Amino acid sequence: MEEKESRKNDKYEKILEAAIKTFSKYGYYKSTVSQIAREAGVADGTIYLYFKNKDDILKNFFNYKAREVFSRFKEEVKTGKDALDKLRRLVTCHLRAFESNREMAIVYEVEARRRRHLIDDKIREMSNMYQELVKEIVELGQKENTIRKDLSVPLVKQLMVGAIDEVITSWLYSSKKYSLSSMAEPLIDLIVKGIGK
């Protein structure tokens, strides 16, 4: 039973990994179900035993793959001892996660973040979850008096999320001569202190 369960999981994951690989290479619309099946080493029809349809594969990417990564973010934030430490840990962990899984990063950045309105509620919720983390940090920092009080929490959220995404995207399409995680410290410094003198 246990074994059967894990077998099942095995195929579910294999298809999901294949999909990520394919989506990251050709984009969602130009990827065909057959391509994914071939990449996963299963028959076309098998995909429909694990997913409702093509769209559902993308949705599952978030529920399964991304949720896994995101929960690590949560963990890191929980571990941090104060707001700035939490912030440092979140950004570092985020960049490291995306650096070590480039294909996932591409699918997330290209196919999901920008399509919030088109996609499923689950995905939006996923996206919001991240933003909640940021909110948490900001509010804690304000209590701790390490973060300015005269600022709109949602805006800070947007600044951080936007900056991090842009750093990731730039790295994705660069020739990758630098490591993504090496950007963490300078980025945090910038977010905290600003560009002004």
Next chain:
Amino acid sequence: MEEKESRKNDKYEKILEAAIKTFSKYGYYKSTVSQIAREAGVADGTIYLYFKNKDDILKNFFNYKAREVFSRFKEEVKTGKDALDKLRRLVTCHLRAFESNREMAIVYEVEARRRRHLIDDKIREMSNMYQELVKEIVELGQKENTIRKDLSVPLVKQLMVGAIDEVITSWLYSSKKYSLSSMAEPLIDLIVKGIGK
């Protein structure tokens, strides 16, 4: 003669506007050429008199529509009397432009920014052009001593571009109870001073 010229332009623009409207509503891939034609009030075949193919419509969006907006940015930056003024003008102008043309904003954010590698050189060039503006401002500010010197110009570029895009995207998918341009001042403040105390 004058009239004929404007008529001709008329149809090119009409199709382009219809395409932007359609792309912004359904996304590039889910929009059909027939839909665009109907929206533009022309026959399907007419589209191919003005554009090589569906892809070419998107490319033209940048060359024609976006380039127009971007050159306004350039103008604003040129007008600013110092780095911080230039910065303020750029951000304000950017938010205003996207606020007044929501459909263009969606197509730009969703279909282009995230697809840099897939799309035409012209578009990449377009995208770079913006980043050059930011670079210009930063370097001027460093000379004027209003912007910190211990920072990587590309990273600042990423922070700013990312933050602005995120602010726009959030607004696009919000219920729009606030004006986008009202975000300019607080955003600039944040970028300049940071979140720290």
Next chain:
Amino acid sequence: MEEKESRKNDKYEKILEAAIKTFSKYGYYKSTVSQIAREAGVADGTIYLYFKNKDDILKNFFNYKAREVFSRFKEEVKTGKDALDKLRRLVTCHLRAFESNREMAIVYEVEARRRRHLIDDKIREMSNMYQELVKEIVELGQKENTIRKDLSVPLVKQLMVGAIDEVITSWLYSSKKYSLSSMAEPLIDLIVKGIGK
């Protein structure tokens, strides 16, 4: 009036020549009306002032261009003093005509001869006209006692027409290191004496 007539003819012919050139290069179906118009130096619509439709251009090729050539054949046959002389003249004239107008030859061989059933009666009639010439020669030769009597006239017709066409077609697609008209004498010799000893 006369001049206007000839002007008209001028454009009619120009289009026809352009069509032959185009058809010979790309084949009837892959040639577009626009291509023909461009080649002829007229507007697309102008073609429809001189021809009912695309098909009609092909039909006119036979009525006008080919008929002209074919009437020369008739002339030659009339001039010949006996059956074998007529035969020699016909074959020689035929090969010369097609040699000097390769494009017409291609259109005739490829687009017409093999499509007898698909095409207009006029074309079939055209095609038959040639075969009538052969018949005339054969029957005269039989009277003159220079051509065997124990043979079916239609079959001889087929032998000759088939052989001549094949010689032309082979030449058309050869590297043309030999002249087509040089094949006349050997071919006639073969038709008259056969291959047997």
Next chain:
Amino acid sequence: MEEKESRKNDKYEKILEAAIKTFSKYGYYKSTVSQIAREAGVADGTIYLYFKNKDDILKNFFNYKAREVFSRFKEEVKTGKDALDKLRRLVTCHLRAFESNREMAIVYEVEARRRRHLIDDKIREMSNMYQELVKEIVELGQKENTIRKDLSVPLVKQLMVGAIDEVITSWLYSSKKYSLSSMAEPLIDLIVKGIGK
């Protein structure tokens, strides 16, 4: 297993037969893929499981259908005991084959023979193969002293191929009151002895 194999072949052949039927009726260009699918009793898309595209169907006709016929010709020529016997067998076999498969005959004569330059190498090779047979016979006859030596082999080839094709084509578009194979003997007689007295 055996059955599955034959089933598979079944559909490939069914489509091919349907295509030949359709091509012979309307010509290659006026035949649509949908027509062929309907005729074959399959869905449009199914065609693309067995053939790369419409063109590929025509190419397969030669590789599969015609090659089969042509190899029978080879067999017959091999069987003949001397040049004239080989000749008789070839011509008779050729006419019989085309008589019993009229649709194939039309496609071969109309769509292929005249398009040698446009079509696939395979087809040209096919066409050459036949001409090689003729060459073989002629050269043997010259050794045996039953065929004249003062003649160009390529020209004889053209005479024969041209004549046979013409006899077939004439029959195809006739009301078919005579059998095609009945033309074999008179045709051979003509080729061997010529029309002269």
Next chain:
DNA sequence: GATGAATGAGTTTTCATTCAT
């Protein structure tokens, strides 16, 4: 569960033809 052949709706694109100027 797994397969993959078959489906057919849906899409892009072409091009002969028309018609207002």
Next chain:
DNA sequence: AATGAATGAAAACTCATTCAT
């Protein structure tokens, strides 16, 4: 007569999805 922009019907082809084995 001449133009050429506009039309829209028609065609090839793709691919997500189904279902008999």
